[in-house]
Amino acid sequence: MKPGGVSVTAVLDEAAELVPREVAGWAGLLALTALPLRFLEAHFLNRLFQLGGSASDYVTYLLSLSWLVAFALLPALWGRAVFARACALALSGRAAAARGKIPLRALRPSLPSFAAYAYAAMVAELLLVLFGWTVVALPLLALYAGLAAATSYLQERPGPLASLALPMRALRPFFPFLGLTAIFAVALLLALINLFFLFALGLWLAGGASGLDLSWWQVTLRPDNQQYLLLLIACAVTVVEPFWIAALVAAVRRVRARESGEDLAAWFADIRTGDREEAA
Amino acid sequence: MAAPAHCFYHPDRSALAICVSCRKPICQSCSTLWEGMHHCTACLALRRATVGERGTAVRTVFMILLTLALLATVTVLRGWLGAILMEAFS
Numbered sequence: 227m228k229p230g231g232v233s234v235t236a237v238l239d240e241a242a243e244l245v246p247r248e249v250a251g252w253a254g255l256l257a258l259t260a261l262p263l264r265f266l267e268a269h270f271l272n273r274l275f276q277l278g279g280s281a282s283d284y285v286t287y288l289l290s291l292s293w294l295v296a297f298a299l300l301p302a303l304w305g306r307a308v309f310a311r312a313c314a315l316a317l318s319g320r321a322a323a324a325r326g327k328i329p330l331r332a333l334r335p336s337l338p339s340f341a342a343y344a345y346a347a348m349v350a351e352l353l354l355v356l357f358g359w360t361v362v363a364l365p366l367l368a369l370y371a372g373l374a375a376a377t378s379y380l381q382e383r384p385g386p387l388a389s390l391a392l393p394m395r396a397l398r399p400f401f402p403f404l405g406l407t408a409i410f411a412v413a414l415l416l417a418l419i420n421l422f423f424l425f426a427l428g429l430w431l432a433g434g435a436s437g438l439d440l441s442w443w444q445v446t447l448r449p450d451n452q453q454y455l456l457l458l459i460a461c462a463v464t465v466v467e468p469f470w471i472a473a474l475v476a477a478v479r480r481v482r483a484r485e486s487g488e489d490l491a492a493w494f495a496d497i498r499t500g501d502r503e504e505a506a
Numbered sequence: 507m508a509a510p511a512h513c514f515y516h517p518d519r520s521a522l523a524i525c526v527s528c529r530k531p532i533c534q535s536c537s538t539l540w541e542g543m544h545h546c547t548a549c550l551a552l553r554r555a556t557v558g559e560r561g562t563a564v565r566t567v568f569m570i571l572l573t574l575a576l577l578a579t580v581t582v583l584r585g586w587l588g589a590i591l592m593e594a595f596s
Binding site: 275281285291292295344352355 | 562565566568569572573576577578579580581582584585586587588589591592593596
């Protein structure tokens, strides 16, 4: 770790290495807990768009769907908190000491820290519902929600203001985090395109097999099918999410190391190790 | 009944007071006068830890209730605001 600013490329490298090598199982847990939420959100939006101008006549129906989304939200938050903890432990090198295995007990978030994180995430969700339709607010809210997850294991004393301020405190400097958000927005788009072509390829390959009636699938898996498009977006978000949280955990760790001087100590240790190797 | 003359933690020292919580005789270095009463170090540490835990527990319960209230608000707003926005935009 070199002292200085938070390098976006270094953070991305760290996340790209971390997710498949050290926390792949926990990324699976994250996807399992997040998928029901993503699918229900996609279903809610699909129904809302279908109802269009007459949506106000079906408020009770929309509220029942909204409650389903709410029930799926808490397990998803728990999955994110566990995944962020796993990333932080893997980055801090404790996992290496335990021969690559992260102890299960260390991954269980304490009730106060989870309560504080759930509160911060819920405030982000409230802002998303209120201002998400403006589209401009979406990247900032996604960044705040991601930072809330990435700092969830640092929440020690829950408080209405302290729990909200902790993710904001990590935003020093702001621009590397803005850069990360822009890169992940592009990554989301690429994941969406890849998933679309993956399903199209699957359909084309299945078309080669004789005796299969694919007419229903050909109508369903079309880009002008709103429900299919929303489900694709949900899948793309689920694919990108582990890398997004891992990158934010790595970035937060770098910010904290810079503030505490840990980066200078690590850099000095690296230089001394290098000198010793050269002398040998 | 006469009080024991020696500190419970330091038998070589004379007892100065009796801890108000555990009733053990304590010397000057073991005694802390708090709210006009003598406390031994062990009881004071236990009391401090209990107060700290209780404070965190109360905060945690408050935060859980606040989160659930927010969850209900978000749920109702999502359905209600969604319907209003769809009607406004279409």
